[in-house]
Amino acid sequence: MKKLVSTAFASFALFCLSTAALAAPPIKIGALFAVTGPASFLGEPERNTAQMVVDEINKAGGVKGRKLELITYDTGGDATKAVQLANKLVKNDQVVAIIGPSTTGDSMAIIPIVEKAQVPLISCAAGSKITEPVKKWVFKTAQNDGLAVAKIYEQLKKEKKTKIAILTVSDGFGASGREQLKAQAAHYGIQILSDDTYGPKDTDMTAQLAKIRGSQAQALICWGTNPGPAVIARNAKQLGLSIPVYMSHGVSSKKFIELAGDAAEGIKLPSGKVLVADLLPKNDKQRASLLAFIKDYQNHFRAEGDHFGGHAWDAVMLLKGAIEKGGDTSAGIRNALENTRNFAGIGGIFSYSAKDHAGLTKDAFTLVEVRKKDWVLVK
């Protein structure tokens, strides 16, 4: 009898051990972000957010009982490094999907790798080239620059302004914006009178602005990321530039208002809704996601959650949804992603299809204006 009990106990113990050993291994997800280097303002909040969301999913029991394992590498905003790390994720770490990279350059560089390895990629970069033309394994969460341009042009048309000046930064972000501004102008009946650029590290743009002041332009659109646009806002105030100034979504954070100070008053820009989440009407579909993200980010990092972090939030949540529906294989995830409809995330309401792997419309942006050092919605 004693023997029987001990055997039973031993086998029970063994059974426990074996189930522990047999517990499903975690689902490996790769992440590439430019945490250091010139694009670190994108990569850092993205990495923070991705890790935060994955930790929370795991704490809540994982996806269908399986934990997620996030393997993150830093590309430094360097396309060569991004390629090496993407290869590492695919070959050594054998991830089922990759989120990131942060920049358009890095994303374009690794597309051939994920296409060949047949691993789905959800890029967090904005360049429209990433998903146009559609690549089978590539999706993105960041809003296309073209949508931001459309939002500004729509407003200009409403205000009956047809002659504009553009001032864009001479890096990838500015070049893409400039391309879109020029391409869409004719469609909205807008004429670009002056087309100037400035260097990302320039500290004085009065020369360009004096030229614009001398032209017949009725509005100025400036495309860049901090600190350039803040310098432009200050220089415009110094020169007494009287035409309305529009900025890009590249400066849609409180940092811009802080840097530009009083000079930011009255500047309008298209922004993801995360900036004005508390101002949105109660029935806005994104409101719940937005408020959850902002509160979470504030709790974890004591900083304002911005739309860059939002791109990573969207990528992880889309992936979670796809794994729930399509299983843990790369092919299953890809198909489930492509069939995702009406997912209300941070960047907008995503509806992917076989013809559209960007998934957003221009309603992903909302036009905001700086008033009394804060954002207000432009009606």
Add this chain to the structure above:
Amino acid sequence: MELLNQVTQFVISGLATGSIYALIGLSFAIIFNSTGIINFAQGEFVMLGGVLTIFSLNVLHLPLIAAILAAVAVTTVIGIVFERLAIRPLKNATPLMLIIITIGASILIRGLVMLLWGKDTQALPAFSGTDPISVAGATLLPQHLWIFGVTVLVIIGCRLFFNHTISGKAMRACSFNRRAANLVGISVGRMVLFSFVISAAVGALAGVIIAPLTMTAYDVGVMLGLKGFCAAIMGGMGSGLGTVLGGLILGTLESLGAGLISSGYKDAIAFFILLLILFIRPQGLFKKGETERV
């Protein structure tokens, strides 16, 4: 008339930017003149001036004047530590080795500042408001006047120091001939240290007065340093008027180029001028060719 207005604005903006370059150029020249090395960490002194002022102002809550003094003092101490730890121990190093060391130091300083204070750009409030002042149809900010004023003071100070004090004369003696200076009893090592002190202080001061205009971050030193270096080369690495004129010309040409030709070529113009001068007049725009005395 409109064009004239624009050109006045380009020139005034250019002069304002140019005096920043001139100030940084001067601090390059001071070290070069007593040691024969080009200190590529000079831009980092400029950055430290701005970043440390903002830190003292926002985190330590010092009043503006105290914050500026603290920033200049701390940067000067960093200059001294740098000279003691990285330059002095290498007694017989060639200038080339020392230059490479300064590049290393600049990367180190930049990295440390990034880790300590993050990568965000910060702005310093303007010293006396931001209401533009109108001059002959062009506008400039009160901060520009501060920059002009400080530049003039620093030039006068340098002139008095180098021509009318024993230490200044001794430093110049070192630059002419180190061995001879040593033989007549000048402590060359001390003069080198002095030059780092002055140059770090001038660099930091430049960083402080431009921070309200250009804003500052851990990586602003690189471009400002290069532009200042350009100015110093144009002036023939002299610590006087040549460098100042070099800076002003550079700033004005940049601004005119950006306004009248194309803004895309702004930096190209600066570096084109640098190359041109190095090819045609390596001794600087305003210096006569040196003759070897036997």
